[in-house]
Amino acid sequence: MDIQELRSSNPDHWMRATAIRALALDAVAAANSGHTGMPIGMADVATVLYGNHLKYDAQNPEWHDRDRFILSAGHGSMLLYALLYLSGDPEVTLDQVKNFRQWGAKTAGHPENFLLKGVETTTGPLGQGIANSVGFAMAEEMLRARFGKKLVDHYTYVIAGDGCLMEGVSQEAIGLAGRYGLGKLIVFWDNNDITIDGKVSLSDRTDQVKRFKASGWHVQEIDGHDPVAIDAAIIAAKKSKSPSMIACKTHIALGHAAQDTSKGHGALTNADQNTAAKDNWGWKTGPFEVPADIKSWWEATGSRGAADRAEWEARLNEVSAQRQAEFARVMNGEAPKKLSATIKALKKQISENAPKVATRKASEMALEVINPIMPETIGGSADLTGSNNTLTGDMGVFDTDNRKGRYIYWGIREHGMASAMNGMSLHGGVRPYGGTFMAFTDYARPPMRLAALMKTPTIFVMTHDSIGLGEDGPTHQPVEHLAISRATPNTLVFRPADAVETAEAWEIALRQTGTPSVLSLTRQNLPTVRLEHKNSNLVEKGAYVLAEAEGKRQAIIIATGSEVEIALAARDALQAEGIGTRVVSMPCMELFAQQDEAYRKRILPAGPVRVGVEAAVRQGWDRWLLGERGREAKADFVGMDRFGASAPAETLYEKFGITADNVAAKVRALLG
């Protein structure tokens, strides 16, 4: 690449873009870690995007109608920090840039949405950003349909690297964006031919242009260092009714000794080479110094959107107060006031009628009263709608000709669904929930973890939550997935025992603003165990006494979900023998752990023997069985210590010993 020609052909642009390059070079060198080459390679694209197109107001990074910019290639985080610093984001000071990757800095190794308002989504695990972006773009379409383009009308831009495109989830994202005609989604592919192990061709020879076209995308190929070509491509992409991919041929670590090599992917810390690169670029100021004229241009760019924002605010003020309030409510993720009364009414009705239904069906019953009063809910399933019970009659189906539709047929794409739901949550204004089988939590693990890390209140509706699914066999029967979800910080895992607990769990999940929820629901029917209506939400405490011991309390049986019924039957048997037995329903271990010690001790007093029952592995249970600091109780567990098998559900419960008889026997054995 002839740097001199690049410098001379568009000198102003060159120096603006090189401000990004120099900051990335300096920050990575100072941190002695990070990724220098990508920000250098994509500086031109980013400069044209921010300079000429991106609708944003650097001083107000959370303005609702901003264009979204997602750095899917998150390792190139200094590209984003440089953009935010240069254009005047108040959080990204020069000190922050200098403290890149250090303790307490907001400029973390990878962009973290919970550290900086200017970061739309946490990226780094490759492919997630491009899959998030599908959700961002869907949310925009939905809100535009609901509130009108005067309030919602923006683009979603993505920079994705070769790594993002090799990850399978990218195919799910590409397929979804193509299918749903997300024309306001524009992806720049940083086509630099380099991965960590070497040339891209070492491991992939896919023709990405053909691949995107196969899914109905609008595709352009440009020189990613030519600002005129970049600008023209963005203009064309914005006009396209299909999602757009702009293949940007770039040179990683452009102008540096490491250019076009996999060394250029990582941290460039050789001082002499870095000095030579700056010379090559024509960059004369010292480390972290940006010439005033260049900084001024960037700040002007950063405030370009202030007028747009003011106009938008004026338009917002023109709509009715009620509409303004509703817009604010959904953008802030607040549940409607009547949610509480709605759930109470449903609970009362359930306790009275005592239906025997699967909790997946109970979930549908809850959604049937929730969806009409929460127009922000967006349902969906990864091709298991009838099994996950996620669709209610009033939703309508989201499609190219029905942007008001609130139900999404995600196809067989659990990973893409979960990532896109995270994108929706992050965009704001919608409240996504989506279903698959609990065992396929495995496919959705990367975004389920990221939901927790990013503090997005995405709701995962995981049905068929144990061997209770029966004949489909061990590939479809979760045994470790409750433990997996519970092991993840900042995640609420609900395993409701009946339709009342399911309604309560939904209410709690919908009130979260910073925590994702996993609803673990049965395939098989369960009796109503909450026969006495209570206004208060008992699931909120995580665990509570469902049936008290009669006589001296000798044993406590703790159970969740479908095994609460078994615990109650075991209690009946034990009480008949005079063994006073309490049954504790524990629908949410995380919420129980958050209660004060007095409450926890009231529910699980030291002394009585304890038996836990859950059709899953024991891992995660010992804290409640053995006592939080040890020496509290003699205890045992009835559950699964192996994979399941293919047979009718009742047979499996019997064969694997998850029965009232077995629970009662364990209690007796512990009592010696």
Place this chain on the structure above:
Amino acid sequence: MDIQELRSSNPDHWMRATAIRALALDAVAAANSGHTGMPIGMADVATVLYGNHLKYDAQNPEWHDRDRFILSAGHGSMLLYALLYLSGDPEVTLDQVKNFRQWGAKTAGHPENFLLKGVETTTGPLGQGIANSVGFAMAEEMLRARFGKKLVDHYTYVIAGDGCLMEGVSQEAIGLAGRYGLGKLIVFWDNNDITIDGKVSLSDRTDQVKRFKASGWHVQEIDGHDPVAIDAAIIAAKKSKSPSMIACKTHIALGHAAQDTSKGHGALTNADQNTAAKDNWGWKTGPFEVPADIKSWWEATGSRGAADRAEWEARLNEVSAQRQAEFARVMNGEAPKKLSATIKALKKQISENAPKVATRKASEMALEVINPIMPETIGGSADLTGSNNTLTGDMGVFDTDNRKGRYIYWGIREHGMASAMNGMSLHGGVRPYGGTFMAFTDYARPPMRLAALMKTPTIFVMTHDSIGLGEDGPTHQPVEHLAISRATPNTLVFRPADAVETAEAWEIALRQTGTPSVLSLTRQNLPTVRLEHKNSNLVEKGAYVLAEAEGKRQAIIIATGSEVEIALAARDALQAEGIGTRVVSMPCMELFAQQDEAYRKRILPAGPVRVGVEAAVRQGWDRWLLGERGREAKADFVGMDRFGASAPAETLYEKFGITADNVAAKVRALLG
């Protein structure tokens, strides 16, 4: 679709294929669950494949040089069971077919490789089969290169549905097969336009032909009910030097009332409709009855390969006894005899030199002595070769022009890599291991679970196993992934403390024949803690006393991996105060759990207080801290209860309190 025309144009073929249809219809109806439509739709393809092409010997389903047939669309399991029954697989009797999906039957809901020899791989979680097949085809290429085509020369056939192709992992598989020119891989796409939720177009409009072509595949489009076209396409595919995809336009539930509908995907149990379908097909015999002439044809098909097998055995007998023994050894997955001595020599050298190295580096040191004596090992990494330390000098790189290469650049495809490694393990003759960052266990979860379920001894080399990876931050720092791996049945999770334990862990992992291993390895350097050489493999016991208490034993500190160093330092501080403290290194909880109670009690006697240390969540530890039945010890834990952060590793350990000071303080507090 005009069934009469199909019946009359190829009447013999029609009835042979319809035997599959009728068996699937009957078995699903009897089980009252399962998937009828897919076996009906793909019966023609399967009949031509088995009848004219597939090299197999039904009586000897494990013959090493058979063609492999993988039903990626595993829900259509009755297709496979019908094929095995009809062609005379001795395990698949008519009783087995009649007991489809029942307790104890080998004919499980989805095909399970551990129940039936004739099932190559467990499928059901969509996309796994097609990704496994990449490993099968790679293993064939590698073994052909090593042992010659006289011993190894076969095809890998796959039936994949729309669900398989929508799952992201299929793109990883398609990319890999295209890149590595796996010409003996032939995929039939069951192009029936139907998913569970409705038409495929509901959620996807990808042009699959263009998509496969974009990755360099040979693609044909045929009528999947035309036996002449199917035959011609297979002949052409076999000649292709590129992997082949045959798009088979089919009708799900062909000839049934549910044809071409999503109802046809599931269990067709309406007796009248089923009778009508059989009439339509011209099938006159009763349930589960196959006319003798048709059964004879199928049995002849099933024994067609017997001659091939005999010739192959003759060729095998022609090679040297040594070569025969080596072939048998690798196909049986036996480690070489000298492995033990090799590991001992390495351990001795490490204990003498006491290097301070990361366990990822220690893993490389182990591989440097293992790979030369185990020509069956196949290494690789998902684009982190230099970080995972998985490549040793002698391996060579697998490529289109170097099939003897033993190292695979998997690209940024953790899911595809792990699935393909499972395929290799299942094929036999090779011993795959592959690396990524421990946090990206998330991407590989579906095949990591399947490895455990399928009893394949795949080795997952997971480096950068804690906050110790430092600046890359929380997206890259596992905290829950040890718990996740440990929650999975039949999985050995090793977290070695130094280079000696790493070598021991490798030896154990390589000796497994039915259990996958996860090696959890550090980025950061660790001192050698095993300074005294022992011939015996201490990791084999799962946990052992690394440093005994001096004086009265008041405390036991249990630690793994990088935290063993911290435990030893805490012990020093406590001993200095006269607090007798034992340090237990626990590199593998699963192996420790397998020891007899006497051993476990010797290592963890009741009485002394216990503190666990691991830079991860506590989940999974309580059994060892609190005692297996409760009331054993007062205990505490030092680890992580949140996600990590971006900063240098030492800072993070300090800030998160994973320090010797904190461990010692916890011990003191427990001792009160």
